[in-house]
Amino acid sequence: MTIMGVCKEQPGVRVALTGNESIARGALEAGVAYAASYPGSPTAEVLGTLAKVAGEFNLYVEWSVNEKVAMEGAAAASFTGLRSLVVMKADGLNVALDFASALALSGTRGGMVIVVGDDPSSHSSVREEDSRNLCKALHLPIWEPSSVQEAKDMTRAAFDLSEQLKLPVVVRCVTRVCHASGDVELGELTRPERRPVFGRDDRVITFSIQLHAQLEQKLSRAAAEASDSFFNGYSGPANARRLVIASGPSAMYALEALDMLGLAGGVGVLKLGTTWPLPETLLLNYLKNASEVVFAEEVEPFVEDNVMALAAGHWNELGSIKFYGKRSGHVAGPAGAGIGELDPDVLAGSLAKIFDVPWAGQTMLTSREAEELLGEKMPGRELALCAGCPHRASFWAIRTALELDGREGVVLGDIGCYTLGIVRTGYYLLQTMHCMGAGVGIAGGLGKLNRFGFNKPVITVVGDSTFYHAAVPALINARYNRANFMCVVLDNETTAMTGHQPHPGRQTTATGGPADTVYMEEIIRGLNIPYAISDPYDVDATINAVCDMLQLSGPRVLILRRTCALAAVKGKEKNRVYVDWDKCIGDDCGCGRFCSKVFACPANIWDAEHGKARIDEAVCNGCGVCATLCPQQAIVVERTVE
């Protein structure tokens, strides 16, 4: 339904789109020709949407091996004059940072937009990184959409600005915009018709201090234009003494909060869409009348710090202003100032304190209030691997193998579904967790400490997509320097966490076409690293494989290969699994609720009334691993799937 909306020709028509689809639509309206990404929440669906319409619009769309390569490819298209888009989450920008900092200096030709998804409150990230400080360091303009509509409009306009400045423009979009659905008024589609040109005399080179000067000039131009930008707006009384300066969805929250407090008529809201460089003229115009200024933004005090610096530089033109925000501690959610998302309640509480108006609490049903109301009625859901997830079997096998090995081996990890190895569902197995592929590099370091007396076996787990993304250089390093550790690739044959996107080990590309599959075994063989393959669903065989490999020295790889349980059953009939209550001994010695309490697949549940284990058939994906582990062989699998 929404893909049709994304492709609709009629300008002016309103369709319901998600924020991510809206960004994709904005790129199509701008005539994007080349789009690349490595999947990451909250922006994973932007490229997926473009991939679906790639044929119709004659776009080139790829899932790249990582964000740096994605950005390099998109830059190449821009160098030839085409418009290009690169999409990543905040963590991905870190990966691409080296190239991005050089690209800012060399500049671009065709409009190039970098969409960065920030995830305040880290709903589906390991940290709530605010990418704006990095983008400022890169000397790139930053725009922040506050709504689904703006996500489209800004993306489209960002291509124009980029082309005008010959500089990539960042659209920083937070989870609540990316994942929201909203009414979007469509603009006109532009079919990419430019031909790529890269002549004998074209040069795109980062090698001159002059480039730095040019870059600063570009930013000055961006600043000058920002004050007139359609994306900045003011609502409230003329010459307001009380002013809220807000960016992104916080601008919406501020309007709502003021309304809730009955302050809508007396407090102005200046919404900034172009958050970097600051629209200085516009800001000074409002600051000169203000005596109290509140900042509303997620996550870091970015606008706040920069506006205060601006005010300091113009102190003699401005009156005395009191600034309230994260620095003063006034704008703070439950976790503290600058931590976590904002919402109308948080802002209402902050504004009530600042402007000294009564505020009893929520008057509107917010998500937090809804959680409180529903808390008792909603079944509790633990942060857990899905039912049938092969990682659970892998973690159980690794855990068991380490206990049998008896040398207190350590297990490292990084980013993916298997990050849940840090919590109960993964038996608290992971002892380090940082960023894509970091486990392999850290394992390499630990694997060189034996001269100092560190002799524990080291295992690092890495997903298949992460393997291609970031593990290979660390493996090369390990081979070259003879580091002693075991890398376990938890190969579920997809990029599961972000929605089953393909990766270089798959047979298809982003657009569904045939790919030249890069088999990880071939890479590992090429590195002359010994490896073995086991099916994690065969837990005993996997325990043996881990134990055997723990006896080896040097770098080695164990591939635990089994398709993601969700991908495996999609659109298919599932095996029926049930518990034979005549055999189940439940709480007794000999079991002690192994399936529901220890192995703890969400489909293994406990029937307290009967004192027996049960299978939650609505949740169960029919993998049958619990049946192989049940000490009483009480779990029965009716095979319909082989």
Next chain:
Amino acid sequence: MPGQERLKNEIIDGGLCSACGLCVGLCPYIKTRRDRVRVIYPCGLQEGTCYSVCPKTGLDVGEMDRAVFGREREDQALGVLQGIYFARAAGDKAPGAQYGGVTTALAALALRQGLISGAVLTGGEADNPHPALARTAGEVYACAGSKYVGVPTLAELNRALRDGLTGLGVVGRPCQVAAVRKMQQGNLPGAQFNVPGAVELVLGLFCFASLTPDFYSFLSGQVQGEKVIKMDIPEDGPVVETSAGSYRWSMDDLRPYIHKACNLCLDPTSEWADIAVGATEYDRAWNTLVVRSDRGRDLLNLALDKGVIEIKEYPPQRLPVLRRATLNKKMRVLADAEYQEGRPGCPVVPLEYRRQIEEQWGGVSQ
């Protein structure tokens, strides 16, 4: 009765496990790998069959005599017995069998005669032994030959019981015999483990110590890839025969690999078996055979009837040698600084037994 937590803390982590295997496979939480027994996850239960059946917990020598034989022993060197002989397999001794091949012959006979439904024993080679369940005489023959690393063979007993078999025979070390006898006394916390008639025959082996799995790396370092055919520890020191020759070491070379539990064991001759079998330390063609229970007596008579084994009088001049060896072992344990009666790994010896041990030991020359 306590459970897994104390088994782990006191016995397994305390280095007192002799890898009998009876706690393995009762539940999903205790597993083995290359003869090492490990608790892989805390079950959280206060009481556990694993602790109840462990031969290193709560073992009272006098109580055990009464439970198994209905009487106490007079002979502190050899335990309750009805007779002691030199014995050997008649006719077709199993290839690879140790000395007279008596254990193999008796186990095979019991299977052939339907006295047992299967025999739990240790198969494989000296450098790669594994628990086995033999369902035919031929499968028993394939397991012939002594292994010196403590193999958790009784895990196989649990597996067989879970598969619904009863009336099984067990061939095991003294600690394994004790574990099976504890199991037979019932009253185990897990109802499903109280199987009447689970074990019908217990053939015990003589054992003065078993080796830890670390011995494997010593052995493979010594034999350098040659195939190990047979191992023996006669009086003049351990010897291993390989495809290319033989290796001989002193007992001191193996001492680092002896299970700590074995240093606290008072039972070198499987005192609670139906029949116990060992070396003679005298004549390599024969075994020492000790008949202990009535059931053991019946099996021996059947074996003689069927001409499966032959026996002869235990040479009178050899008996003091055997008695001296077993009593020396017991006195060593009782004098060991680590031995504190009733502590984990340390069997309780009734005062009267202890007095008799010292008396009988004092009666033989040092």
